[in-house]
Amino acid sequence: MGKFVKQHIKDLERIRPYQDRIDYLKLDMNENPEGLPREFFDKIMDSITPATVAMYPEPDKLTHILAEDMNVDFDNVLITNGSDESIKSIFEVFTTEGSKMVSVYPTFEMYMVYAKMFNLEAIIIDYEDDFTLDSSKIVDAIDGNTSLVVLLNPGNPIGTIYTEQEVRAVVEKASENGVIVIIDEAYYYFHDKSFVGLIKEYDNIIVTRTFSKLCSIAGLRIGYAVADKKLIEHLSKIRQTFNVNTLALHFAEAIMKEEGLIDSLIAIELEGRNYIIEQLKNSGREVYADNGNYVFFKPLTDKDKVVEGLYEKKILTKTYSVPILKDYIRISTGSKQAMEKFWLALDSVDK
Secondary structure (H helix, E strand, O other): OOOOOHHHHHOOOOOOOOOOOOOOOOOOOOOOOOOHHHHHHHHHOOOOOOOHHHOOOOOOHHHHHHHHHOOOHHHHHHEEEEEHHHHHHHHHEEEEEEEEEEEEEOOOOOHHHHHHOOOOOEEEEEOOOOOOOHHHHHHHHOOOOEEEEEEEOOOOOOOOOOOOOHHHHHHHHHHHHHOOEEEOOHHHHHHOOOOOOHHHOOOOOEEEEEEOOOOOHHHOOOEEEEHHHHHHHHHHHOOOOOOOOOHHHHHHHHHHOOOOHHHHHHHHHHHHHHHHHHHHOOOOOEEEEEEEEEEEEOOOHHHHHHHHHHHOOEEOOOOOOHHHHOOOOEEEEEHHHHHHHHHHHHHHHHO
């Protein structure tokens, strides 16, 4: 059985993601429910040859493309197996067992999983009942035993966004205590504020991003971290020699280089998001979290029955057991066509 298995690993509970989702309208995991444009997808697939996948992956080309796009140096960027690998690596490199992680809650579930995995004490900053957040509480929670602070901008699932003044206050307090700050920008394409530029001023910020959301290749698992060169150097030391697959790199490079593609994906999602927000609000439902590719709302009737009714209509949604969220449903947003399909189904089961 392995007598040296760490007790906190034995005690760690993991929830297996739902499988067999292929025939559903997938609004439960903040993917693009329809994926990349077929013409673009086919063009990329046609360019892949047996020789392409016979060789080991080479991430430097994509690293250069991303560095130029963000106006940072090559050595400021690390390509990872989804932003998940970036996040887990940060925990592995920059935290110590028994130290503290400061985070708002509810948040992306993996932060709490990694806190338990690496035996950290999670210091939770709660939302107010109206889903607002006092960022000064994050600042106040940072002390000499803190090793990591987590900021999501926009946040998931509630959609919190931070001002630059708020972020600087957190980062400066963290810097005074030798603490790393993760700024998770998984949803930055859906919101007009990024904090990547702050890595040129502060050496304790690591920004993480992913190609899973707007860029629509969650199944290929590719993301990246952006930080001071020394931090990237530390993270690079624990990276597998070939951590990202060639197909993921091939698609990510093409997405970044395809003129107008990202702007088109942004416009398509925004049209769908604006449509469903208007429908939900006009029908009298409470609506939150409109800063990412998701909408968070309270149904008119019993949440569980609504979710089951949508499931029977082949539509997957996301719910939470956390008390502040227990009566709400989160859906991923996509094109207006996808949102119209969702709305027709919701209108038939929630009335």
